[in-house]
Structure formats: structure tokens, C-alpha cells
Amino acid sequence: GGGFGGGRGMGGGWGGGNNGITTSWMGGVNGAWTLFDNKMDLSGNYLYNNTQKLVEEQSSRTTYLQDYDQIYNSDGVNDTRSWGHRVGARLEHKFSENTSIIFQPQINFGGGNYIQTSDYNTDYDRNGTIEKINKGNSANTGDNRNFNASGFALLRQRLGKPGRTLTVMGRFSFSDNKLNSRNLSNVYSAFSGDDWGNLQVTNQAIDQTSNSHSLFGRVTYTEPLGEGFFVEANYGFNWSRSSSEKNTYNVDPDDETKKEYDPFYSNSVVNDSKRHDIGANVLYQTEKFRAQLGFSAQPTKTHNETYRAGQKLDPYDDTRWRFAPTGMLWWEMGENANMRVFYRGSSNQPSVSQLIPVPDNTNPLRISFGNPYLAPYFNHGLNGDYRFNNKKTFASLNVRFNGSYVQDPITTATWYGSNGAAYSMPFNGHDSFNAGVNLFANIPIGRSNFTISNMARGNYSTSASYVGGSDVTSLIGNYYDAATGDMDYAGFMAAYNDGAFKFDENVIRTVTAVERLRVIYRNDALELSLSGRTRMNKSWYTINENADNTMTFNNQVRATVNWTWDEPGITFKSDYNFNWYNGYSSELNYTPEHILNAEIQKTLLKRTMTIALKGYDILGQAKNLSVTDSDNYHSEVVNNTLGRYIILSVTWRFGNFDRSKMRGPGGMRGGAGGPRGFAGPPPGRF
Template sequence: MYRNFSLKLLLVSVVIFAFDLMAYAASDGNVLEADPQVGTQAKGTYMKAVLLDSLTKEPIEFATMSGKYIGEQTATRYALSDHNGVVVVPNMRVGRATVTIEFMGYKTESFTFDIKKGANDLGQIYLQEDINQLESIVVTGVANPMVVKKDTLEYNTAAVKVNDSDMLEELLKKLPGIEIDSEGKITANGKEINKIMIEGKTFFLDDPQLATKNLPAKIVDKVRVVERKSEQAQFTGIDDGEEETVIDLGIKKGMMNGWFGNLMGGYGTEERYQAAGMLGRFTKTSQVSVIGNANNTNNRGFMDMAGSMMGGMRGGRGMGGGRGMFTGNGITESWMGGVNAATELFDGKLELTGNYMYSGSDKNVQEKKIKETMLSDNNIMYNYETGYELSRSDGHRIGGEIEYKISDKTSLLFRPSFNFTGGDYESFNDFVTLNNTDSTNRGLSKEWGENNAQQANGMFLLRQRLGKPGRTMSVRLDYGYSNNELDGGNYSTTNYYENNTVDSISVVDQRFFQKDKSYNLGGRISYTEPLGKNFFVEGAYRYNFKETNSDKNTYNQGATGAYDMLDTLYSSHYENTFITQRAELNFMKQEQKYNLTVGVGVEPATTKSYGRGRDTSYTVTNIAPAARFDYRISDQKFLRVRYRGRTSQPSINQLLPIPDNTNPLRVTMGNMNLNPEFTHSLNFEYRTGNREKFSWFGTFIDASYTTNKIVSKSWYDDNGVQYTQPYNDGTGVYSLSGRAMYNSKIAKSNFSISSMTFVRFGNGITYVADKGDYVKNITETLSLSEHLTFSYRNDFIEVRAGGRVNYQNAWYSVQSIDKVATWTNEITGSVNATIPGGVNIVTDIAHKFYIGYGDGYGDNSTVWNAEISKQLFKNQITLKAKIYDILKDAKNVYRTTTENYIQDTENNTLGQYIMFSLVWRFGKFTGGGPGMGGMRGPGMGPRR
């Protein structure tokens, strides 16, 4: 029944999406075209005006101008101003109308005007700022949620409803194309976000979760997803293709030039608690923020750098083995506090940014999983595991940025960062292995350890213009240092079976100490020269040097009971030096409508390794062509094509020739003879928007082909123990993926639709030996997903309903039996309503059902949450009660598909609890009427 439902839901989603595309294509041709006199033109009878700021005389973008005829109850004709402040309201008729112009932070202009046939030019209209309006205005339900610019996709936060206690994460989750996973990782249009900025200034450097988990949603006016150019390209004006995708937040004007903040505290059943606070001051030239967060509700307010640095030394030598850290979410208690500051001095010539943070977490993961490993035709290895992991980590993080604009021609940039982390962990695992139906082994394992790590990284950039426009030189230096120490032990006992009878028993009882150090130093020098007629040439050279040293000493228990017997098999000293160079020549053509770059690079890479008493050294050279094409079709249409070749070095874990037996069933070891990979990447992106239809469409296609791919070679002994080592495969590995997103108001009503479709097809390679020669296994994987959401929004209520379908399948060349495809399906709904008296009610429900999972992993689940809140004391205080998982049915189940195995995993969850909390908003944060979804934003329709 569920399988048929999934198929139907997927087909319905595809049909709706296709219909949306056709509708969009049909409406897209109606966008107003440019007019040299007023900026836009229209046929028939229409109004036009130019909207300007009364003080600065600058144009105002996204303001609303509407026309309501005498006797009409509501205005049904309105339009938004463009980046020149030009607004055209089409489809008017002859008669007397009330013209209203609205924009957040400005006084509303309203007057009557006699509409005549043809063009009705209202001339320049100056809007006056109204700070008091920011304190009391409410949001109407009609807003243009997204606007396409050249390298920016801008979201209008007034198009969604948020509550007083919501953080930025809750706002981002409601924006089309932006997704946040259970670990807090943000992707926008399929691209990972590693940096969040506030009004162009970086917030806590490279930890976006510090913003998403700690900034109140209601201070945000705009969310801009920006393809940010490199510092060099920003200075020279010449695109070097080194852009990164960031989120830049626009702050509401009422929050500028004054202190504001909020404090939140809550306590609930099951001893759950949460506390958070933020104090901030933002101006055009400076920013100061102090944040704090503590809870045991899985709401970690930062990236777990301490945990990730500790996990980098545990297990997983090579590929496909080593249990390492548990993968599930579990239950986390976390705490953090930090300060971030940025300022401009000497009329903006000197910009200083600095931040400090202390953070820590306690994590408890309970996990069970079933794993199917493909050996050969009709031969499958089954692993059943249950276990837990307890881990604790904390650390200090310091970062800064200094940019000094010495003159219009010279600029210096320095960006250092430091991390000091530590932690400890303990894990236990109970396992059983079956070869088809016969028991192969059964046992348990335990691992524990303490970790300390230090990191220092930095970047220095000198940029210089050399007189002639377009003639520039830049020099960049990068450095890094890391030191990681792990002191721990592992114990395991394994029973090996023959004909379902215990044949032998193996016991491992060891203590170990491991110390990894690495140093890296790199530099790039670039020179650009104009060739005339907007042609430029760039010559560049890059050099990177990285040295890694790893020492591991493993000891067995001696006759005295002390762990003083060195185990040479699991101990080693290892050194690796990796040197890469790139000499490149690029030709660029830059026009108002498009940029084109074509270039080629030569990349020699040298690897030198020492370990196990032997040296290895080799050099490979790759030709790395590159091409970039950006085409601005119009203000609302943008096309981008990218091609690039890139070398990737093996990791230290893949190189280190020391067996890792922390998981007695999967022993892994690195390979000193690994060569770097080389990947060809092709990316296509098209974005378009329609201001008049309040719609947006984007499509993104990514293709890659990797040569010299690092894959895994695995073999099994008679006891079913897997041994794995990485290996360079001579054949290529490919991946092709596509994303399509569509968002639109439905006929300019309060209803809207959002659709996101994703497809990926690729292959992977492994080598498996099962009591014989190696067999090459080629795995082809297919993933399809559709996420469809309908929403309704007015001043007092927001209703959202939707569904998500995810299909996964894999085909293994060593298996003639088709594996069962999996479907992960979800139906969701939510209501956010404000009723008289300043009472807000929110409820959301999500029903998940699974198809194709292993026994015990595919049970359906329904998670229902509800909350009620009340604003007091002129909206400065909010009291809230929320119940999580009303039906006590939450589950955390997922499937992992790799080149040679399929694994289903289930983790523990928080379960049901009730939280009572209080939020205090102070300073510039006070005010705002009940039911605000954020203060009145740009692009709003007329008041009803």
C-alpha cells in the first residue's frame, strides 16, 4: 500500500512541478521591458513613478505602489520598484484612484489621482523615514519572497511568519531552496554554506551555526545567498572563479544604531532545560555581539570542532573500515559563550574584526545497525551491531581579520585563527556476523581515549593596482599548523565459528598513544594586464607545501599486568611531504552583460613518504584547463557555466601504513603508495525571477569525472574479518546531479507553492577478495527526491502543508540479485496563528513512512509538536509552553549506500517532553504588534 502511495506521490509531485514550469514559462514573457526614459514600459493604461529617499536621494528598491479605485474595498493593482526606484503599475483603467506607496521604515504616502488613458507619469516621489513605524507596523500576507540579482538570490523575510522566540535557523528553514540537516549543516541551492555575514561583515568567521542558533529571527530583514568573489577578485574587478557561497543578513533599520537583545530561559519535564541570550549593536561602521547558549535538547549552537578534531584520529584508516565515531545524532547537552566585534576606522580605510568563543558538549548516542556487504554473486556478509558512545569535548576558538586600505591602489589583508580543544570518549559495541545464513563471528569491543589538539591557521594578502586600469598584482600567503594527541585503549573479544560452533576465540587488550603533527605553507602570485576592448590576461603561480608526521605506539599487557610490551605491528613512525604547484594562464573578456574566462594550468604534484623502514617518492603532472562564463540576461535572469580541473591529495589516514584494529571485524590500514586524484568538474546554473508574478525558478546541474580515484580494496579471512586498504584505480568515476527549484505566489494571492526536485546518478568502484582473487565491483547509485510545499499566509495565520519523497537504489556488478530500493517519505503540516489578546499558537506534524528498509528499521513514525505563547508588557516578555513528540513516536532511521555495502541505522532520540520558557526582549528589540512575522518588509502588498 505504502509503495503504491509513494509512487503516486512522486508522480503527482513531478506533474505539479512540470505544470509549474510551464506556467512559469508562459508568464515569464510578460515581464516589463526596459525603457530608457523611466526604466520600464507598459502597454495600455498604467501608472509609473520613481521612488527616492528624501534625504539621500537614492532610489528605493522593492517599495510597493498600489492603486485602489474609489468605491473598491481593496487594492488589486500594485507593483514593486526596481533597483532604479522605478515602479510601473499596469492594467489600470480610467477613473479616480487612491495611490498608496509603502516601504518598511518610511512614512506611507497616499493621495488620489485621476487616471487617464495611456501613461500616467507621477514623476519622482520622495519617501520620508519613519522610525516609529518600525515599532508598531504589522505584516500583510502578500510579499515577494525572492528576488534574483546577478550573483545574489535575495529572500524577503516578511514573506514568512516567525515568532518572538525563533532563532535564525527557524527562519532559514522556511525559505525555499535552503535546507538545514540534523547536524546544523546549511545548504542553499545545493551548495554548502560555511560563512554567515551581517551587512557585509563576517559573523564569527567560519562557523555559521553561531548565527543560525543564536541570532533572533526577528532582527533580520533580508537573507541574501551570495556567490561571493575572492578577495583578489573584489579588489581587481577581474573574476578569478574562486567564489564561495555565503549568506549575508540584512538587519532591519529599527535594529541599527542602538543596543538590543533578548534573554531566554526554560525548564521542562525529563529535566530538559534551555537558556540563551544575545546582546548586540549594529551600525553601518561597527558591530558588537555577545551570545550565550546552554541546553540539553540537541540544540547545539556551534560547530563541534573539538569533536571533529578528536574523531579525525580515531578509526577509519584507509577507506571503508574502522568504526570510528558513532554516526548518529543521539542526545547532546551543549554550552557556549562568545563575543564578536567589527569596526571601521580612519574613514573605512582600516577594518578590524575579532571574535572569541568557548564551547563544549556532552553526547550520548545509542545505536543499532544492520549492514549488507556485497562479496561476490549470491554471497553477502551480514553484520548486526548494537552499541553506545559517550563523548565530551570543549575548546576555545579565537579569530580575527585586519584589512588596511593603504590607498586606492594598495590593500593588505590578514586573517588569523587559533583553536584549542580537548575531550574524551568511551564506546561499546556488540556484534554478530553472518555469511549468508551461517554464523561467522560474534563478540564485543570497547574503545576509550582522551584527546588534546591545537590549530593555527592564517592568510595574508597583498593587492596592488599598477597604474593602468586592469593592471594588478597580488601576493597571497597561507600557513597552517596542527598538533593532535590521543591517549587511549581498546579491548575486544571475538568468538569465531566453524559450522555454527565456536572454533577459536580472539582477545585484544591494548593501550596506545598517538601524536600527529602537520605544517603547511603556501603562496600564490598573480599578475593581470589589460589587452584593450575589455580583454585581460592573467598569469599566476601557486606553490603549496605540507608536511605531516605521525607517531603511534601500541602496547599489550605484559606479565606484570602493566601495558609495557610494544606491539610493533600496530606501532609506527610515519612522515609525509606533499608539494603541489600550479602555473596558469587565463584570458578574460568582461562586458556589462557577460564575463568569459578561458585558461589552462599545469599542476605537478610530488609526494614523499617514509614509514615502516622504507621511502617512497613520486611526481605526477596534470593539465588543468578552466573555463567560466557568466551571462546576465536581464535584471532577473542569470546564467553561469563553470569547468575546472583540480588535484586532491590523499588524507593522512589514507596514507598511514599502520593497521587499525579498534574494530576487530574491520581492520584498516593506509597505503604509502597512493597518488593524488584529479577531478574534472562541470557546473551549470540558471536563475530567473518574475517580480510581477512573485515567482522564482532555478536549475543547477553538476557533473564530475575523477581519474586515479582512491578506492578501497578489501579481503576477508576464514573468520569473516574484513581487511581494507585504499588503492588508486585506473578507471574513472563519474557523478551527475541536478536540482530544480520553483517558488511562486498563486495569482498574487496569499497562497504560494514551493517545489524542490533533486536527482543524482553516479558510480563507484571497490575491489573485493573472498577467499580468492580480487573482483572489481562497480556500483551504480540513483537518488531521486521531491519536496513540495503549499502555504497560506495573512496577517494572523500561516498554514503550511507539504510532502517529501526520497528514492534510493544501487546496483552492484558482483551481485546478479537486484537489491530492494528504499523510499523515505514524509508528509508535513504546520499552523502558526495569532489570536486576539497577543496569544500565539503553533503546531506542526510530520508523518514518516519507510519502504525497503531492513526488518525492525522501517517502522512508521509520526511526530507532533505544539506550543502556545503570550506576549506581555508591550511585547517585551513572551511566555511559552511547548510539548514535543506528543504521540511519543519519534524515530531516527536512515540508510547509507556505498560502493560495496548497504547499511540501515537507528539512533536514540530525545522523546517526549514539555518545556516552559520565558523570553525577554529589550532595547531596540522592543515593540512590534502581535502576530508579527517580522516587521513590515519590502515588496509588501497593500493593506487590506
């Protein structure tokens, strides 16, 4: 997956998930052959994909600060289009019972474009007194082209003794992307009386190119020790290089053919990375029990060269060791039940973008900095499941659980300018924790046609961020030059360590709970169901007691019917949902909604053809909405949906396909999966 690299959705969630209206179509061809007396399988595929996504979004975001709340409202539209081609092949050859190879090359190329507009405003809420801080509008466009070539190879060799194997694998990739974009914005600030005192205008044209290369190889040796024990040793090496060049021009508003090169908003970056992966695993295995312990060390070397404003910044070189212990247990507890538990620990280093001291000032209201003083962090992850299935009564129970604990996690320190602009920098924070459990039960009621199913899910998380007060706001001008985008990191960190200003720690704790109860009736011709569902989300923030009023509920009652009249081949399906919401912002439209869908089918030509008429959102009330609690803010978003529509479909079944040979390299599941291309407009504007 990943799409073909059109313009990215608007920052802060635009175009993500199921938001907006997506129109897509694709066409392709697959072929497969067996050669050399069934010793070789050869397949190939071609796919073309074209997608358009239109998102209309209203959002309301409350940021909790020590002395006041910042309220940000926006209304915008994003139209993104992408297209691409994929050509792939797979060759698998078996030289003997002990030796085989696999080779999978693939080429993707395509492009995309985006158009997005937005109107927004920011206010301060000081205990009920509203103060206007800024308002603005923006229009951004972009057009990109991308190319990607990759390949995967695998050699498997048995070495005489049963269980003794040697595996060698390798992977390569190359990508090239080009983006031409326009960035126009007007930001009004310094409100007094009935007028805005300041206007900041941005009119930029940006040409950006990027390419990357990578090579990866791994050798794995497995040795059986007897009595169910195995030992495995592996070594891997990964090399990658990426480079990008961004040229920014200020456009004359009176004559758009006149452009002036802006060195402060232009840069050139080269990143090199080399990583070794040295690991070992011990496995114990019986018919009903498996246990595995492993450990790997990953020395990593990173080199970065950055050019900005015509000057080469100090190169960044970093060598770190990462460590990753692992564990696994699998236990079959009789005929009906089994349990699995996995643990993985990993030592991780900050990303290059988090470390490099180059401000990202593309969006004048959301400016982010790197932090060269970041330290590595360690993540502990635990997950597993318990499954029970009574094959006589068809009752089943599935319990899944997960948890993570991060030491010295990278979090965000944020402060605000007098015009409402947000400045952010990554810092190592206090340890964070997350735990969740998911339960699903399906219980037939005796020998009747009724079944009860229940799904319950709960999650708890806690993390910290940092928020600067008025002292940081008043002093930031001593270290950051907004005209040139330069930041005095050494001076800023020295002043922070000397106590010239401080950041207040904000601990956020979030609880999410979901419950759905469903009753189902089935016979040979009819299936009826009735269910109720609710989702609760609640967060607590230590920085501001008013922030505790963030409990929201999404509620639903659902009824479905599926009736089949077998003799004439007629099927009728329908579902009705009543959705209502509690606790959301009054700024957005969260009225209850009635969603009705229906479908009727008729089989023809000895049941080889099916004609179906489907109606969706017949009452025209559907909408998308979401809520996010993170760092020191609470955000609510409403998006457009496709709404009321009807589909007439004809399906003709004229043969059976071997599904095992339908997928080429990487599979066709989930769409074309071409290169991502450039991200679209700058993040954080919405």
C-alpha cells in the first residue's frame, strides 16, 4: 500500500483514514507459468491505479496552557489526485530438495497533484474572556512525479541434518521524486478595536527533488540441538542514502513571472546511514508448547550534511548501539484453547530530522526546531492473546492484550508567540506507559437460533509534554530570528539550563472504553440482528484543571436484516443505524443521525449472474467525526462523506481462479502500492 505519491492530505489529519470522498479505479493483468518439470514458477503482473480524494473539514482545537486556553477553529477543502503504474514479477526455482531461490523485482512510477484552501482563526480564552489573536487564510497547490525500483532475493539451503538450514536474503531499492508547489497565505494579528494591526503575507514557489538508495542483506543459520531445542544466529547489514534539494522563491504578487530566490527557506540535505544487525535466538518446541528467547545488537552510524542560506552547516555524525531483546511463548491448553505472549525491547535513537538544528518555518504559525541534545530512548513492548473455541457448541472467546513502557521518550516542548504562533522542539521526557485489552465473546443460546456476541475494549495511556509560559514567549526573540529562520541553539539551551525561563510539565492521562452487545437470530432464510454500542474517551491534563472537561461519547443502536428467497434467487438486505453524541464542542455540528442502507439482489442464468441494486445513506444524514487528545490539546474534527447514492451492479461468474497465483510481488491487496512521493503541503496548518 502507500498510494502513488500524490499530494499529502492537510496537516493534522486531513485526508487520513476514511475521511472525505474517494473515487478510484484500477485495471491490471496477471500471468503465471510453471516450467522445467514443475521446478520453476514464474509470474508477472501489471496494474494501473487512479484515485481522487475530496475532503471538506471543520475542526475545533483547544490547547490548554497555564493561564489561559488557546482555541483554534478552521474550515477548509483538500482535493488530492494520484495515478500510477506498477510492473512486477516473481521467480521461484527449486534446484533440489535442499536448495531453492526466490527473486522478486518491481517498478513503480506515477504522479499526483493537490489543491487545498483553508480559513482559520485563533482566540485566547482567559476565564471566559475571549481575546482575538489571529486569523488567516491559505491556498496551496502542488504537482509531483515519482519513480521507484526495488528487488528482493532469497536463497534457502538445507545442510544435511534435519532442521539445519542456511538462509541468505537481500533487498535493494531506488526512488526519485520531484515536486513543484505553491504556498500562499495571509496571517492577520495584533487585533485592536475593530482592526488587525499586522498582516504577514507569504507567496512562495517551491521546487523540490529527492532521491534515495538502499541495500540490505541478511544471513541466518539454524542448528537443531535435539530434544526440541534449536539455536539460530543471524547477521544483517543495511546501507541507505537519501538526498533532497529544496529551492524556494518569493513570487511578486503583481507579476507572478517574477521570482526571487530565497536562500533562508532553501536547503540541501544528504543523509547516510549504516547499520549492522547481530543477533541470536534459542527456541524450544514441542507439539503443544513453544518458547523463544533472542537478543540482537545494532551498531548504527549516521552522517548528515546540510546546506542552508548558501552555507554548509556543521556536519552531523553519530554512532550509537541499539539493543533489542525478544521473547515468545505459545501454549496449546487442550483441544479448545491456546495462548500466545510476545515481548520485544528495543533501544532507539532519535531520527535525523529530530536532531538536525534546522528550523522548519514553512508555516509561519507552526514553527518546529530540531534538538541536537536528544538522548536515545528504550521501548518495552508486551502483547498476546488467549483463544477458546468450543467445537461442539460453537461458543468462542478471544482476549487480546498489549502494553508498552518507554524510558526517556522523545516528547514535545511547545511555546507560543504574541501573534499566536506555536513553536515546538523535541525533548526527552518522563517515562510513558500504555496498556489495553480487547475481549470478544460469541455465545449460542442452547439449541435455539439465537446467538449473543459481545465486544469490549479498554485502553489507558499516560505521557508527558512541556509547555512554555510568558517568560519563554518574551525571551524567544533573543534566540530566534524570524526574518532569516535562524535559531541560536547553544544560547537557547544555555539560558534554559541556567533557569532564565522554564517549561511547565503537562502529564496527560487518557482512558478509552468501547462496549458493543449484539443479539442475532438465524434460520435457513432469515438473519436478524440488534446491537448497541458506545465509545467513551476521557482525558486529564495536569497543566489546566479546566482541561478535565474532555469526556466524549459516541453511541449507536443498529438493526440489520438479511432475507433470502431461495427458489427465485432473491435476496434483500438492510441495516439501520441511529448515532448520537455527547460531550463534543458546541462549535461543530454533532446532531444525531439516522443512517439507512438497503440492497436487493436477483440471480439469473442458472445463478451465474447476479443483478443488485444498492442504496446507501438513503436519508442523507451520514457524517465523519473524530476526537484526539494528545500533549496539551483536545481536538475535534468533522469531515464530509459520500452521502446518499445508489449503485446498480452486475456480477457474472464464469470460472474458478487459483487464488494462490493471483498476487504478484507485494500482492495486489490494498491497491497499487506505488512510491509515496513527496509529502504535500506543510504539516500543522490545520
